[in-house]
Each structure stands twice: as C-alpha cells, then as structure tokens.
Amino acid sequence: MASQTLREARKYEEMAEAQIPQEARPAFHLSPRAGWMNDPNGFSWYQGMYHMFYQYHPYSSYWGPMHWGHAVSRDLLHWEYLPAALAPDMPYDKDGCFSGSALELADGRQMLMYTGVLHEPQPDGSFHEIQTQCIALGDGRDYEKLPENPVLTEKALPEGGSRYDFRDPKAWLGEDGRYYCVAGNCTGDKDGQILLYSSADGLHWQYEGILAKNNGRFGRMWECPDFFELDGKHVLLTSPQDMLPRGFEYHNGNGTLCLIGSYEKEGHVFTEEHDQSIDYGIDFYAPQTVLTPDGRRVMIGWMQNWDTCNMRSQPKTWFGQMSLPRELSVREGRLYQKPVRELEELRRNKVEYHGVKVAGEALRLAGIEGRTVDMELEIAPAQGRELYRKFAVRFAQDQERHTAISFRPHESILKIDRKFSGSRRAIIHQRRSLVRHEGGALRLRIVLDRFSAEVFVWDGEQVLTATIDTPLSADGISFYADGEAVLDVVKYDLM
Known part of the structure; x- marks a missing residue:
C-alpha cells in the first residue's frame, strides 16, 4: 500500500508531466518526468524491460527531498514513465531516499536497495545526515519497504568508517549464488573507501571488508560505486568528491574515476593496475551499469555537474538528464565507451x-x-x-x-x-x-x-x-x- 507521501508524489508528477511538451525534452536521453533528476539508480533488466530509477524531486527543478523516479525501456533510447517508486516516508528515510540499485531475487521479486537518510540534530544546533542501507521489494511497478529496515547500519562499518557518509549500494548476484553489494564510505577525515557486503538471500547482509581505499589519492569521499568483471579484468567505477587535477585527468572537482585491475574472490582483494577518468567533458557523474541479456556491459551517467547545475539562465519545468547508454569494453588495460548499437536504428x-x-x-x-x-x-x-x-x-x-x-x-x-x-x-x-x-x-x-x-x-x-x-x-x-x-x-x- 503506497504511503500518502508517495501517492501525492505520483499524483503531482502525472499532472506536471502533462505540462511539458515533448519538443522541450531530449529526443532519446532520459529526463525526469517532472522536476529534478540526478543520479541513475537501479539500472536493471527485469521482466523483459530495462528499468531506470533516478534521484528525483518532482516538486521543483532544484534538488530537494529525494524520491526515486522510474522509467522503463526496451531499447535504452525510448523511455516510458512509470509512477515514482520510492518516497521519503519512513522514520529511517524521512529526509531522503538516496541512491542505490536493483536486482531480481530468486523468488522473482525486484529488490530495490537504497540509502535512507535521517537528519540527526547535533549539540551545536546543526544537523548530520545519518545514512543507512534499506530495501524495498516489488513487482516492477509498486514496492513495499521491508519492516526490518534498515538492513545495514553503522554496526556494519569497519573501524573508523563514517556513519554520515555511507551510501549508494550497488548490488549484484555472484557466480557462487550469493548476492554482493559495494557501498561508498569514508573515514573520519573524509578519505574515501569502497566497502563490500554479501548476502545469501538478498535481504540479510554481512560485512566482508574494504574492497578499495583512496589513501588520499583521488579526492575525498567516494560515491556511487559499481564493480564488475569485463574482458578478463575487474572494473571499479566511482565518483569522488573534491578531486584535484592530475595533468589532464580529474578536472571536475566532483568527478569520475575508473580503476581497472584484478580481483581475488577468495579473500575479496582488488588489486589496481590502471586509473583514468570515465568522462573528460563537463557534465558527467555517478554512472551505473547493467549487464544486458545479450551479455553487454552498458553504462549510463547523470549528464550534469554539481558545480554548475544550480546556475541557470532561465527557469525550467524540468532539470537533469541521463547520458547516452554506452557499451563498455577494456582494451589494452583502458576503459572504452561507445554509444549502444541500438542508436544506429x-x-x-x-x-x-x-x-x-x-x-x-x-x-x-x-x-x-x-x-x-x-x-x-x-x-x-x-x-x-x-x-x-x-x-x-x-x-x-x-x-x-x-x-x-x-x-x-x-x-x-x-x-x-x-x-x-x-x-x-x-x-x-x-x-x-x-x-x-x-x-x-x-x-x-x-x-x-x-x-x-x-x-x-x-x-x-x-x-x-x-x-x-x-x-x-x-x-x-x-x-x-x-x-x-x-x-x-x-x-x-x-x-
């Protein structure tokens, strides 16, 4: 049963969408149904469709309390909007349903794993965001949050891990039949790290270890991780905050990072061999990938930049769009991206x-x-x-x-x-x-x-x-x- 908060969001977005003419939108890039869009979430294949959820504030074209918008596609280029999937309506996520991922469980239900945000008052009158990982289960259209939420809290953090910067779980089914997820985190002094968790059923999760550590190299907090095998290598994508440029790499401040290397599954040890920016332009952040039914690894990112997104020449009824879906490969130790072949149609x-x-x-x-x-x-x-x-x-x-x-x-x-x-x-x-x-x-x-x-x-x-x-x-x-x-x-x- 949808909450009042979610019902209101669904009613509003349906009304607001009708006010936006098609020619005012991109022709084949996904934009929000109404209002504001940022990070891609839950990029997945489920029941014969690609599903894309996204960070979403339907009520204005500026960032606000985060919901999850929802759209589906058969070809990654023509998108149909579905009703908003998540709204901030529970005590543990009342200040935002932040980024996460989606996958199909063994029983056929679609699992959404996301970061719940709660503003905790501090003695000096300020607030800190307490971030925990939560789950909702559904049928590809409607979702119910688990009564046991949150499923991962500060108790599942390594020593020194910040409970204020613990977000963006990306889950997948491993070859061994277990579910895994990576999440972004940082130490108390804002040095990024990627944490690894596992689960037998996709609902009950345990900490496995630190998959990758920044050690002061690439910015500070590492957001929106994704981890997968590709062309005989393992690839870790993440979006570090506050990056410093290195030559012509990493110029975006809040930018993107690709680490390519090898992975020892027994001990969960990722060994880096190469690093690079994912995108060298102005507007690209928080990419997420899906494995297509025909075996391609396809990536979509938020086609915006945190340093420019609130500086606009004119008011807008919608703001934010996703990048072109890109087929990924690793050649000579480097990440390559090309437009999905469906574009040629x-x-x-x-x-x-x-x-x-x-x-x-x-x-x-x-x-x-x-x-x-x-x-x-x-x-x-x-x-x-x-x-x-x-x-x-x-x-x-x-x-x-x-x-x-x-x-x-x-x-x-x-x-x-x-x-x-x-x-x-x-x-x-x-x-x-x-x-x-x-x-x-x-x-x-x-x-x-x-x-x-x-x-x-x-x-x-x-x-x-x-x-x-x-x-x-x-x-x-x-x-x-x-x-x-x-x-x-x-x-x-x-x-």
Missing part, C-alpha cells in the same frame, strides 16, 4: 562527404545540420602541406551562438567549449583533454540530442560530454581550420 537521411579541404573561413556543407545528429568525422592534414594548427567543428550554431569541439595537434589537445552557447552565467564552459593522434589524423563521433553533445574519440578511447541550453532554432554545423586540413564526414539525423 534511429539513423536516417545519410549525408556523406570525402576529402573536403578545410582552410581559413568556416565551411558549411549542404545537408550537414541539425540538433538530433549522429556524425562521424575523420580529420587529416593536407598532403604535402604544413600540419594545421587547429581544427574545429561548431554546432548548435546561428549568427550569435555555437558550441565547439576544437583540436590542436601540436599540443594533442581536444577541447569542448560552450561559452558562446547562449549561457548568461559564468559557469564552467570549457574542458580540455589530452588525446592521441596520428600525425594530425583524428577520428571523432559526435552525438547531439537537442540539449547535449557527446564526443567519442577513437571509437570510445575517450569521451567528452556537455549539456547545452541553446535554442533549438540554432541548428547550424560548420568546420574551420587554422592552416589546411582534409575532412571526411558522415552525418545522420536521429529520428
């Missing part, structure tokens, strides 16, 4: 050019335009000429506005820049990435969906993601080179 109206000389003034090509676009570029230096100094592609363009991707081969720097996109706020508008090139040759794939751009370098060796707020009437695309470059371009509309 949306391609229409192919336009193709080969060997186009780009030099000096901005070049427009007939048929190359639009705001829902899948575009593949191959850039090369002109034969027998000096290496070009800069190449740029500008999109979401009109007389006043554009967003740009530019590449300087002498520095090996790829930059995404939205300072001319129409923003009236001094938010983060640029991000640079060190990329590989072959004598000035570079391959890019740019996916545009109305209010976002995702740039895949060398078939997903690196990805740069950014949201844009440019009016949809700005649909021009142009190319520019300082020096002389040669361009091959294949462009599709995404319908």
Whole structure:
C-alpha cells in the first residue's frame, strides 16, 4: 500500500508531466518526468524491460527531498514513465531516499536497495545526515519497504568508517549464488573507501571488508560505486568528491574515476593496475551499469555537474538528464565507451562527404545540420602541406551562438567549449583533454540530442560530454581550420 507521501508524489508528477511538451525534452536521453533528476539508480533488466530509477524531486527543478523516479525501456533510447517508486516516508528515510540499485531475487521479486537518510540534530544546533542501507521489494511497478529496515547500519562499518557518509549500494548476484553489494564510505577525515557486503538471500547482509581505499589519492569521499568483471579484468567505477587535477585527468572537482585491475574472490582483494577518468567533458557523474541479456556491459551517467547545475539562465519545468547508454569494453588495460548499437536504428537521411579541404573561413556543407545528429568525422592534414594548427567543428550554431569541439595537434589537445552557447552565467564552459593522434589524423563521433553533445574519440578511447541550453532554432554545423586540413564526414539525423 503506497504511503500518502508517495501517492501525492505520483499524483503531482502525472499532472506536471502533462505540462511539458515533448519538443522541450531530449529526443532519446532520459529526463525526469517532472522536476529534478540526478543520479541513475537501479539500472536493471527485469521482466523483459530495462528499468531506470533516478534521484528525483518532482516538486521543483532544484534538488530537494529525494524520491526515486522510474522509467522503463526496451531499447535504452525510448523511455516510458512509470509512477515514482520510492518516497521519503519512513522514520529511517524521512529526509531522503538516496541512491542505490536493483536486482531480481530468486523468488522473482525486484529488490530495490537504497540509502535512507535521517537528519540527526547535533549539540551545536546543526544537523548530520545519518545514512543507512534499506530495501524495498516489488513487482516492477509498486514496492513495499521491508519492516526490518534498515538492513545495514553503522554496526556494519569497519573501524573508523563514517556513519554520515555511507551510501549508494550497488548490488549484484555472484557466480557462487550469493548476492554482493559495494557501498561508498569514508573515514573520519573524509578519505574515501569502497566497502563490500554479501548476502545469501538478498535481504540479510554481512560485512566482508574494504574492497578499495583512496589513501588520499583521488579526492575525498567516494560515491556511487559499481564493480564488475569485463574482458578478463575487474572494473571499479566511482565518483569522488573534491578531486584535484592530475595533468589532464580529474578536472571536475566532483568527478569520475575508473580503476581497472584484478580481483581475488577468495579473500575479496582488488588489486589496481590502471586509473583514468570515465568522462573528460563537463557534465558527467555517478554512472551505473547493467549487464544486458545479450551479455553487454552498458553504462549510463547523470549528464550534469554539481558545480554548475544550480546556475541557470532561465527557469525550467524540468532539470537533469541521463547520458547516452554506452557499451563498455577494456582494451589494452583502458576503459572504452561507445554509444549502444541500438542508436544506429534511429539513423536516417545519410549525408556523406570525402576529402573536403578545410582552410581559413568556416565551411558549411549542404545537408550537414541539425540538433538530433549522429556524425562521424575523420580529420587529416593536407598532403604535402604544413600540419594545421587547429581544427574545429561548431554546432548548435546561428549568427550569435555555437558550441565547439576544437583540436590542436601540436599540443594533442581536444577541447569542448560552450561559452558562446547562449549561457548568461559564468559557469564552467570549457574542458580540455589530452588525446592521441596520428600525425594530425583524428577520428571523432559526435552525438547531439537537442540539449547535449557527446564526443567519442577513437571509437570510445575517450569521451567528452556537455549539456547545452541553446535554442533549438540554432541548428547550424560548420568546420574551420587554422592552416589546411582534409575532412571526411558522415552525418545522420536521429529520428
């Protein structure tokens, strides 16, 4: 039986959704039914559908008491909203149902495992968030919270583990038939660690140990972990807070981290071999993955940035969207990401050019335009000429506005820049990435969906993601080179 709090949220979101025209939303990225969206939660396959839950405040387009929104899809691109799944309506979660995960139990029920938040008053009049792990069980639409909640409390923390920063459980079924989950935590001095738990039935959990420790390397508190096997390696994804840049890695403050290594299952020992950012753009955080029925590991992240999300030029009826679903692989010890293959089913109206000389003034090509676009570029230096100094592609363009991707081969720097996109706020508008090139040759794939751009370098060796707020009437695309470059371009509309 849904609580009054949940019934009110469901009634409100249904009314509010009807006020948002479809053309005001992304075409194939999931946005909130109404109000505010942040972290993806419970990304799972259940009863023939992909389920995506999300951190959700239906009553305004700003962060508020966290609910769980809910949507389902058959192809990861077309989403149908279901009623909100969770609301903060119990003594242990009355101040928020924070992030978590979902899986199917042996009896066929879908389990949601989430972080319950309770504000505890302190002697000085301030409040601390007490964070515990809780469970709700349901049928893919309606869920009942366990009477035994919370199932993991401070009693299940290692010595020195903070009960104020203990959140975001990601659960899975192990090959041995046991259930496992990882959760983010930190020590009293805010140094991040990932904790591992196990369960025989998915309902009663026990502490196994510390899977990974920060030791002061990557920011502070580690949020939103995910842990899985991929291409013979084990991969730990997490989103550290307060990161410091290291060269061209980890520039986002609240950013993303991928650790690749080996895992000894007997002793639950994860040995790191490689670290990297997950996304090198401006807007990407808190990714979560699902194993698809055909065996692919697919990841979706929140396509936003905590440092810019409250600085907006205009009021909005909704805010926040998810990234394009990305198929993951590990190649030569590095994480690769590419758009899910289902995206190619949306391609229409192919336009193709080969060997186009780009030099000096901005070049427009007939048929190359639009705001829902899948575009593949191959850039090369002109034969027998000096290496070009800069190449740029500008999109979401009109007389006043554009967003740009530019590449300087002498520095090996790829930059995404939205300072001319129409923003009236001094938010983060640029991000640079060190990329590989072959004598000035570079391959890019740019996916545009109305209010976002995702740039895949060398078939997903690196990805740069950014949201844009440019009016949809700005649909021009142009190319520019300082020096002389040669361009091959294949462009599709995404319908």
